Amino acid sequence: MEGRAAAPAAGTVLNALASGYGSAFAIDAYTTASVSLGGEDATGEIAGEPDGDTRLIERCLELTTERYGDGEGGHVRTESDVPMAGGLKSSSAAANATVLATLDALGIEGVERETACRLGVEAARDAGVTITGAFDDASASMLGGVTVTDNTEDELLAREEVDWHVLVFTPNERAFSADADVERCKRIAPVADTVLELATDGEYARAMTVNGFAFCAALDFPTFPLVDALPDAEGVSLSGTGPSYTAVGSRDALERVRATWNTYEGDTWLTTTQTDGARTR
Template sequence: MIKKVKCPGSATIINAIATGFGSAFGIGLNIECEAKSIDSGIKCSNDVGASTELMDLCVNKVFDKYFIDKEDFGLEIKTHSTLPMASGLSSSSASSNAIVAISSKIISEEFDLAPLSDLDIINLAIDASIEAGVTITGSFDDATASYFGGVVVTDNRNREFLIKEKMDDYKILVYMPNFHAKSGDSDVNRMKVMAPLVETAFDFARNKDYFKALNLNGLIYASALGFDSAIAIDAIQAGAIASGLSGTGSSFVAVCEDNVIDDIKNAWSSLEGRVIETNVDNEGCVFL
């Protein structure tokens, strides 16, 4: 049996590290995952040369959930990505969502068992990400924006939705510098010092004023983490509706209309790195 699924990444509106409350929206850069049943064991590989620890953990958690013995049944998992790794665009959430979802689908069909619910899949994926050390808060906001698409506002500590809805269809520009920043390596204490300001930004998100929230959150976290906030300000000056640091970096995102794409690219043209053009994703995880 062979199955394929794709899960999008997400961009940050509110980074949850400072307060435990977050917000994110799906973007059109994806992790595609192909899985096939094999006689025994778990074999994982990816096209970016990254460690397969998270992949292995995700599959093992599904096996454990279904009480499947790896000596009697196995899965081979391969992922292909258009989503930059370690860039603040939820690559870990997208990967873990895809792997748990596809593992659950194959096992449930192979053994005629009930499939896992959406939230079961998300929670197993988050548990694996925490165990692998690739997330600080559990990233319920990133995980759910990836899985469902659209925009979410969440209580990450309790893994609860405050808002979950479709997002208007905007163009998204992503500035990717020539370096990476892993979430698990970030200075948590430095970010938590900014909690009172992040709470103000979160109030905007809770009231569905997502772009003010994104702008303010981006400035706060860029300052705390040592990124150049002028990158976001230049995009806004060039016509972006909103712009800011995504996650704990290293990428910046700009939300815009079609007619200012070239202006924003020009504003970022002197920066070292690359600019990726994509869009809002409202589909989330989809089997292919």
């Protein structure tokens, strides 16, 4: 009774902390979960993070076996290309991968991916690793492409496939979503409403740029990576609650941005959007 699955990371179009509405897009970097069922308890480990918080992946295993199995225990191990607490939806990717790997281990087929995604969102709330439930991030990771969601209702409002190159800059620091100043973010709700209008009109790149400047101000992150990316990038934003930034556009344009971002302290890497979403392996 073993299973394995992988789910992509994601970048932000609209952070849901301000208004409850969010938007995110999947990128071609992955978290993989391996699940072995057996025993009474759910245990977990994160490769390369011996002191990592495993509550989320353990809760994903528990909820999935409660709903689709006989409440079995088991062990889940995750490995990731995605830096933890970097704003690149590593928690959503880990949750999605764990739920799918557990279904794979149970031999369960035919569960709709939106349903599986909501299990991971429920587990994230139970584990206290998210403020909004992060259905925007989770849906982008599970379904691929770019999604727009109402996180207060866990409702998928729109999904579209996008074909972008993506540049990522991750500073040498971490920022946990649960530590974000929610009340300060709510003060920029009128700006978030404008971002939502742009996103629902399909203006995702413009939306993410407006989001980036607003949330850098609200969360006290520097805006120079955004300014330095313009006008080459089609869109650029703080990703999630930081500290990573993502820029989208053509490869040639992003190579120019990369030359500047490489002068910062941290890691810069180039990838693409991902449209297939999470999958079992």
